[in-house]
Amino acid sequence: MELLKRKIIEEGIVLSDQVLKVDSFLNHQIDPLLMQEIGRTFANRFRESGITKIVTIESSGIAPAVMTALELGVSVIFARKRKSLTLQDDLYTEKVYSFTKKEESEVSISRKLLSPSDRVLLIDDFLANGEAALAMARIVENAGAEVAGIGIVIEKAFQNGGSKLRELGYDIESLARVTSLQSGSAVFAD
Ligand code: G4P
DSSP: OHHHHHHHHHHOEEOSSSOEEOIIIIISSOOHHHHHHHHHHHHHHHGGGTOOEEEEETTTTHHHHHHHHHHHTOEEEEEBSSOBTTBOSSEEEEEEEETTTTEEEEEEEEGGGOOTTOEEEEEEEEESSSHHHHHHHHHHHHTTOEEEEEEEEEEETTSSHHHHHHHTTOOEEEEEEEEEOGGGSOEEOO
C-alpha cells in the first residue's frame, strides 16, 4: 500500500536494525485517513472470504481493525491483555511470549463473543515473530471457529512470523513488508 509506505518513509523512525517506531500514525497518534485507507484495503482483500467477525489485540490493532470492520459490516473483538473487572470468567485465554519485550503475557476473549459458525479475520499492527497472531488464532480455533484470514499493517519480513504463519496455511495480507531496517532506513519487499 503506497500511502502506508510513504508514511513509513517520511515519519517512521528506525530505532535499531530490529525496531521501527511509527508513533506518529499507528502506535500512539493515529492518522484517521490512513486508517480508513487501511480498512478499505483489508476489506477489499477479504470481502469474498465470508468474514463474520474481526479479532485483534489491544491496543494498536484496534484502529485498523475497526476501520476494516466498518467496511465489512462486522464487529470487532479485541483480546484483552489484563483481566478487567467485568471480564473475569468464562474466557478463552492464551499465553503470548514477546521476543521484543522478553516477557510472557496472557490475552483473553470472552467465550460469549465467539461461536463455531464464525469466520474470523485477524488484524494486527505489526507482525514480528508471530506470537500475537498465533495466540489469536488459537483462541479462535479453540472456540471452534475458523481463521479465514490475517491482515497485518506492517510485517517485519526479516523476522520469522510471516513464514511461520504462511507454512501453517493461513491466508495473510501484509500492507507493507519491511525486509530490512539496516543503515537507519526501511527497505520494502516490493
Ligand atoms: P510478535 O507478536 O509478532 O511475536 O511480536 P513481538 O512479541 O516481538 O511484539 C510485541 C509488541 O511489540 C507488539 O505490540 C508488537 O506489535 C510490537 N512490535 C514488534 N515489533 C515492532 C516494531 O518494530 N515497531 C513497533 N512500533 N512495534 C513493534 P504490543 O506490545 O502489543 O503493543 P500495543 O499493541 O499495545 O501498541
